[in-house]
Structure formats: structure tokens, C-alpha cells
Amino acid sequence: MGFFPLDRQLKVEGQGWSEALRKLAVWLSGLVTFEQAEDILEQVGQVPMSDSTAWRQAQTCGARAQAVEAAQRAAATAVPDRQQIVPGEVPTPERLAATMDGAMIHVRQEGWKELKVGGLGKIELQPTRDPLTGDMLDLPHTVENTYVAHLGGPEVFGQQLWAEAQARRWSQAADTVVIGDGAPWIWNLAGEHFYDSVQVVDWYHAKQHLCQAANLIHGDGTAAAQHWLKAQETVLFEGHADQVADAITDHARHKRKVAKDLRQHAGYFRDNQRRMQYLERREDNYPIGSGLAECGCKQFRARFTGPGMRWSRPGAERLLPIRAAIMSHRFDAFWSALQAAPLN
DSSP states (O other): OOOOHHHHHTTEETTTEEHHHHHHHHHHHHHSOHHHHHHHHHHHHOOOOOHHHHHHHHHHHHHHHHHHHHHHHHHHHOOOOTTOOOOOOOOOSOEEEEEEEEEEEEETTTEEEEEEEEEEEEEEEEEEEOTTTOOEEEEEEEEEEEEEEEESOHHHHHHHHHHHHHHTTGGGOSEEEEEEOSOHHHHHHHHHHOTTSEEEEOHHHHHHHHHHHHHHHHOTTOHHHHHHHHHHHHHHHTTOHHHHHHHHHHHHTTOGGGHHHHHHHHHHHHHTGGGOOHHHHHHTTOOOSOHHHHHHHHHHHHHHSSTTOOBOHHHHHHHHHHHHHHHTTOHHHHHHHHHHSOOO
8 A cells, every 4th residue: 555645644554544543443452352442443433443453553552652651761760960950849739649559460471470550649538438437527539540550570660650750740749648558569669769758558458467367366257356356456547556466476376376377467567567557647638548559450450351361471561551541541642642752
């Protein structure tokens, strides 16, 4: 097929697909499977684009997005030149939250691998039923959420999340908090990139550890386990994670069969005590749950862990920025940035 000046003016490329149609194919590929994208294009748009063509469009777009991400990471972590004048940062009244978590996807010839997911959002108070008391209160939530993801180690992921944080004007925000499930890699990254932010262990992960300890001590699902859990939950929420750790350790001395597991749970509370000041954080209107990250993980899994899905590593990595842009409600800006970016 030949190309003519009018073709270029209308941005018709490849096999005759216009930019608008390529954009639609890539957007659909980030939402649903390539086979479903083919069906939607055929049934709704009367466009006979095969699933393999939709896949190629997404792969081409994703490869370019990876290059843009690499440049953004480099810019966000670069040290200013000695002679460079760094402009002052104008503070904003926004309060921002960052969360980190992991989700598993299946990579061909590698098995299940962890996809690291990060989310950033603006903290706002909204009327909410308090899960602890049942009362309607103005509780903090994250809004205008954006996401990043990386299939690999924490170093690149941390740079990627920090680049997104800089784009969200993290350094200028009036207040910032990092929320995670207690995994060491999360707090290592928080210390490296978000060192002056408040740190909070997600309340629901902490309660999960407490529930597991209760079942080990008193038996799975017993009334005694529920009673102990309720009492220790109050102690934990009031900021006394050290007392919870001591209580679990005392039981470990008398329950040899489960002593190792109990000591691990006790260590979890003891090591994260300073990140478990839940009553104080709630009074300061910080979120104490990592719903932002949990939601992000679920949305990535929805696209990458369907029945029978097995991904090549490059295929998954190229689709990730597309999926993230859709989840962040900024696919139009994402697409425009790719079109404006240099080819190499």
C-alpha cells in the first residue's frame, strides 16, 4: 500500500489504520482481551481489525511508553548540575497519599511473578460509616488516584513511583503519607524516596495478622479466639502494638507447636510499632487503609490474570503502562504524550 501527502495529513499509518482507530484499538487492548477488542471493533464500529493487529498496535504503543517512562524516571532521580539553578517549590494545600503492594501474574517460562503496584491520591474527607464503631463520620479517602506498575525488582519500581509522585507535586504538598502492608521492600523504598512522609501499616493487613494469631492461640474461629481478637484490636488501634506483640509472645511460650508462627506475628507488630499509631493517624485525618493499592492490584489482575492467561515478559511489560493510563483516567493525555515524543 502506498502513502500520499493526504494520508500523512490524516495520520493514516501502517495497514491504513488512522490514528483515531489505532488509539481506540490500544485503549480497548488495555481494557479487555485482544479477542474481545476484536469483537468490539467489529460489532460496534464495523471495523474488521484482527486480535493480532490489536496486539501489535498495543505492543508498538507500549514500547514507546516504556521509553517515555525511562526518561521520566531518569529526570525524576537526576542530581542537578552544580551550575543549574533549581527554582523554589511553591507549597500547595493538597495532602497526598502513596501506597505500594504486589500482585502475581503468570509469565511464560518463569512462572508466577510479582507485579509491583503503586498508587497516588489526594486525601479528602468524605462521610463514611466507621468500620470500627458503625458511626457516620467524615473519614479520609483518596481521590484523583493514579497508578504505576513494574514487573521486576523494587529499585526501578521505586524510581517509577517517585517520578509519578513528582508529577503529582509531592514535594510541594502540605502533608504526605505512605501506606503499605509491612513488607520490608515497601519501607526501604519509603525511606529512600519518601523519607519525610508519615508511614502507616495498612490497618486491615495488621488486623489480618492479629486474626491469624488469635486462631493459633485459641483455635480457628472459636469464641475464645474472637474474644481475644476483639480485645487486642482495641489495644492495637490505640497505638500499643508493643503490648500486642508482648501478649502474642507470652502465648508462644506455652504453645510449642505454633510458637514459631506466633513469634513471627509478634515480630511483625514489634517491628512496625511506629507505623501503627492508628488512633493518632485517624485524629490527624490520615487514611489508615491501603485501599488505593488494593484497588490497583485488583484492576491489574483483572486484565493480566484471566482464565488461561500466560504472558511473555515483553508483552506484559508493554501493556502495563497502557493499563495504568486507563486506570488513572488519563489515557487521552497518555496518547498525546506518546505522539509528541521523539521516536528514539
